[in-house]
Amino acid sequence: MTVVGGVVVVAVGVQLLDLPGGGRSWTVLGEDRLPIEPVEEFLEHHRLIGSSPNTVRSYAHALAGYFGYLAAVRVDWADPGVAGLTGFVGWLRSGGPPGVRTIGVAASGGAAPATVSARVAAVVAFYRYLESAGHRVRVPHASTAGPRRSRFVGMLAHTQRSPRPAGVVRVARSRSGPPPILTPAQVAAVLDCCARRDPGSGDWTGSLRDRLLFALLAESGLRLGEALGLRHADWHTGGGTTGFVQIVPAEHPHGVRVKNSQYRRVYVSAELGRLYGDYLWQVADTAATRGLTVDDGWYVFCNLTREPLFAPTRPETVYALVRRCRRELAGALPEEWTPHWFRHTHATALLLSGVPLHVVTRRLGHAHVQTTMDLYGWVSDEAAMRPVAEWRRFAAGWPVGAEDADGQVGS
Incomplete structure (x- = not known):
């Protein structure tokens, strides 16, 4: 079950915050209507390092859904394992009740692939932060991949001593076409x-x-x-x-x-x-x-x-x-x-x-x-x-020599 400080936590939603100076931010509340401590620590970290409020809001919505899912299926947030994360992915995709597995076509109302990818990325970022901050958590390894992923590798990439392990849970982003434009x-x-x-x-x-x-x-x-x-x-x-x-x-x-x-x-x-x-x-x-x-x-x-x-x-x-x-x-x-x-x-x-x-x-x-x-x-x-479509016109002007005695085309 999802326990924080010995208390079972059920995320009830995202709360808008009015910050001093007129700014805005978001947090995730538990069933007691108080911020969920590890989530709030993660969100406060992003506020302090200057992350966009939209980034904080996106993380808050993702983690509210994640903690709500874990509470429903009674999985410990500190060590959800691969099954916990894959179950969360399946729940997002299906649109059905938590813990109910669907076979074949997902139920209507499931999240779009891009949304699933973004929320899984938020969950993994949450665990990686807690790990780096000294909390005793097990990071569920996941990765997202899509058609626009750059193949660029830094010149000194081979010198990295501790490469991050490959994701066990791999979530593919939706394959999209060119960015939309207006005439x-x-x-x-x-x-x-x-x-x-x-x-x-x-x-x-x-x-x-x-x-x-x-x-x-x-x-x-x-x-x-x-x-x-x-x-x-x-x-x-x-x-x-x-x-x-x-x-x-x-x-x-x-x-x-x-x-x-x-x-x-x-x-x-x-x-x-x-x-x-x-x-x-x-x-x-x-x-x-x-x-x-x-x-x-x-x-x-x-x-x-x-x-x-x-x-x-x-x-x-x-x-x-x-x-x-x-x-x-x-x-x-x-x-x-x-x-x-x-x-x-x-x-x-x-x-x-x-x-x-x-x-x-x-x-x-x-x-x-x-x-x-x-x-x-x-x-x-x-x-x-575009010129490839005109290849016949270009080819018509190519000089072609007569065959020589060996049957090869001369230049």
């Missing part, structure tokens, strides 16, 4: 769904903030968190030169952050700069009604129509906007599109236009060029392989 017409439809400009008067109707956000994502390839973290001091409109936004790692009230914690500069078009200028005037007019002036330290994307005014926009607000656009543009866009599709679209467009891979890597903020290759290598492959 130029679909991007334009999303922008117009947010705000439109009257060609006669030049006035905007709708939310100029929302249009600017999606236009920025589509043109720059920024991650949503990077865009929401921009301050007015980070946006340089040009003044005779090419404008740019600078991505600066910093704390954010809603936990969004710059991935890899690396500064970079992303150049943007004059058209996007003009859109930002129109929006800035709107922010300034709203501030004037409160006797305020726009400060360089204000976040670019903020509340303009509800209290608290000028508070930074939450990611949840953006996803509510996505749901509205999905309803209004039903049939015109894929139902599952998200803001991250703009990033995929931007990267794909750059590579199709011939921009070198290393330049795309720097613009996207990937830590390694291999990441860009793993995600978007298919673009270069398709461009390189």
Whole structure:
């Protein structure tokens, strides 16, 4: 059974936490409505080392399900063994009650392969942390594998003295195709769904903030968190030169952050700069009604129509906007599109236009060029392989000599 400190533990759910300073995090509660100690220690470790709040939330949901499963099948969390972990995997896949084995087709409601892989990875990370922290636990060896796994090996990899044992439980990630993208017409439809400009008067109707956000994502390839973290001091409109936004790692009230914690500069078009200028005037007019002036330290994307005014926009607000656009543009866009599709679209467009891979890597903020290759290598492959379809035309021009006396083709 699942016991912590001599007490049987049944995970009852994930609890949202409001942290000092306006941040958010998550923990897992036991049946006594208190945090489960080893889980909370693991989550607090990730808070302290600066892991993304989304990472903490994902770990919390995975471990809540895991501890709930172990309690249901009466397996000790400190030593679940291979059977405990494989049973958890089977339960996730089946969607049925814990401990009930299904044969053949899994019950409806089972988790997708990607979800199973992510939750198993969270469980293994939990045990590895506890092991490294000195807890007496047995790490269930598991691994996840998928089609995008890089074959890159460091130059000194052979010098490692204690390689981690191969996973006994191997969970394959779902085989997915190229990253999803939007067509130029679909991007334009999303922008117009947010705000439109009257060609006669030049006035905007709708939310100029929302249009600017999606236009920025589509043109720059920024991650949503990077865009929401921009301050007015980070946006340089040009003044005779090419404008740019600078991505600066910093704390954010809603936990969004710059991935890899690396500064970079992303150049943007004059058209996007003009859109930002129109929006800035709107922010300034709203501030004037409160006797305020726009400060360089204000976040670019903020509340303009509800209290608290000028508070930074939450990611949840953006996803509510996505749901509205999905309803209004039903049939015109894929139902599952998200803001991250703009990033995929931007990267794909750059590579199709011939921009070198290393330049795309720097613009996207990937830590390694291999990441860009793993995600978007298919673009270069398709461009390189396209001429193969015309092989007959190329072959028609090949010079072929007459057969010589030995029956060989001469050059």
